[in-house]
Ligand code: KG4
């Protein structure tokens with residue numbers, strides 16, 4: 001099955017031609033990071049305007065790379081939610097129009113499931129698996145029994161992991177997006193500061209990162225008041241270590257409890273190499289199950305992931321209920 005997939009939920013305009021759940025024939029991505037960088041974060045109105053400017057070009061480019069036309073695809077998949085409303089509308093109008101004109105089924109896709117199922121490109125996923133979705137807007141521990149049977153067991157009560165990276169980077173004057181910038185600084189520093197790990201001892205699988213962010217802010221303000229130098233590298237290393245340990249502890253506990261076959265990282269923060277390595281060690285040596293994560297380019301938003309999740313969703317609509 002050939003799928004034309006479209007992604008426009010935040011600040012990347014993407015299109016891809018995917019075959020089933022494991023092959024990419026063509027893909028195109030326009031990232032607006034440079035445009036939003038000077039504002040210190042994504043400006044929704046500017047994001048949707050740039051989607052309008054780029055959407056047809058990226059669809060064309062993906063089709064050209066696949067040597068195909070819209071009439072050659074079987075279904076059209078598009079990110080339907082969650083995301084910035086104005087941004088989502090652009091991708092959805094493009095997908096709806098193509099679906100109507102070319103008479104192709106339109107499959108609305110949950111963006112987060114895209115982040116999860118893109119992992120199938122690396123190696124065939126084994127069910128049931130536990131995935132930790134860590135993106136700019138979400139932090140979720142999700143049990144996946146099959147592509148159409150997912151259950152969110154834990155989520156963040158306030159800031160998402162990526163949001164914490166972005167906000168702490170801002171406090172440290174590192175700019176947007178914060179994740180890669182903190183990761184780089186952390187490699188040059190030592191985790192000498194002790195920050196709180198909220199909810200670590202409670203029995204839920206929920207997270208809370210706003211207290212961690214505030215602790216970093218307080219430390220920086222205290223140092224400023226005392227005229228001390230702000231050792232950005234050590235603060236970044238300490239913040240990153242605390243956040244990774246919090247994510248890891250809850251993931252390990254749940255993976256053992258649910259006796260899953262695999263643990264999978266999903267979402268933009270999964271691009272963090274220190275996070276990947278810490279998880280790899282503990283998941284393979286302590287939990288003793290398979291561990292996987294997407295290749296770097298498929299951690300952050302892209303259309304390939306929407307194509308794969310769209311394929312599963314289309315198959316599930318054909319199932320007898
Ligand atoms: O999944 P994504 O592209 O967009 C959403 O769906 O939210 O994730 C973007 C988030 C941003 O918060 C960004 O700072 C974070 O992923 N991120 C990282 C890294 N690369 C991107 N966080 C930590 N380390 C990284 N290397």
Ligand code: ZN
Nearest residue numbers: 115135300301
């Ligand atoms: Zn995303």
